[in-house]
Amino acid sequence: MIAHSRKLISALIWIAAVRCTPGQSIDCANNVDAESKSRTGPGGVVAVLKVHSEDDHSKDSHQCMANYTLRITLPDGRDGAAGLIPPMGFTSSVAEWGRGLSIHLDGFSNDGQHIFGVISESGKYSFVQVFDFKRDGSHVEIQVQRGLSHLKTANCGSSFAVAGTNNSAEIILEPDTANLCRLDHRWVLDKAGQLREMAKTESFTPLYTPERR
Numbered sequence: 001m002i003a004h005s006r007k008l009i010s011a012l013i014w015i016a017a018v019r020c021t022p023g024q025s026i027d028c029a030n031n032v033d034a035e036s037k038s039r040t041g042p043g044g045v046v047a048v049l050k051v052h053s054e055d056d057h058s059k060d061s062h063q064c065m066a067n068y069t070l071r072i073t074l075p076d077g078r079d080g081a082a083g084l085i086p087p088m089g090f091t092s093s094v095a096e097w098g099r100g101l102s103i104h105l106d107g108f109s110n111d112g113q114h115i116f117g118v119i120s121e122s123g124k125y126s127f128v129q130v131f132d133f134k135r136d137g138s139h140v141e142i143q144v145q146r147g148l149s150h151l152k153t154a155n156c157g158s159s160f161a162v163a164g165t166n167n168s169a170e171i172i173l174e175p176d177t178a179n180l181c182r183l184d185h186r187w188v189l190d191k192a193g194q195l196r197e198m199a200k201t202e203s204f205t206p207l208y209t210p211e212r213r
């Protein structure tokens with residue numbers, strides 16, 4: 001019985017590790033780029049989250065600017081976001097040089113109409129921001145309030161991942177780890193950025209999982 005339980009726990013950790021796609025992090029500097037690993041949605045649509053940092057030339061502020069862009073590629077190779085994303089990307093920030101910029105792309109909703117991910121920055125104006133980018137080009141960004149304190153209390157890493165959504169269209173977050181933390185702790189994120197511990201009995205719809213071939 002003990003051996004069986006150990007095998008089950010090992011299998012759950014392996015599943016969590018497969019789901020956990022490490023994000024990419026850079027320090028804000030002039031002409032530095034990074035991109036996340038790609039995520040595949042229904043029908044073979046592929047998305048990649050990119051960040052580009054450079055000197056904030058236009059404002060002559062002598063600060064470092066970060067532009068975040070979501071690249072969407074259709075199965076036939078065409079740009080699935082052509083005409084939807086402004087040249088500056090769907091979100092950007094300007095702050096001190098050398099601050100950490102982290103991007104994490106989690107995936108698609110099951111209908112393929114939403115793409116979820118997490119952006120975070122360290123430094124004087126640090127933040128953690130969850131985004132819901134819709135295929136029609138509209139998008140919502142929610143800054144997580146006191147997010148790191150929730151992770152610290154649960155002793156579960158230092159970053160979040162999107163697990164899915166509930167029946168109220170609220171985003172469900174979990175620790176971005178490859179251990180049982182990812183199975184034991186989840187939070188409901190409201191529109192104001194507040195987190196509520198999700199009860200074990202609450203249900204939610206996980207993000208789309210491509211079929212294995």
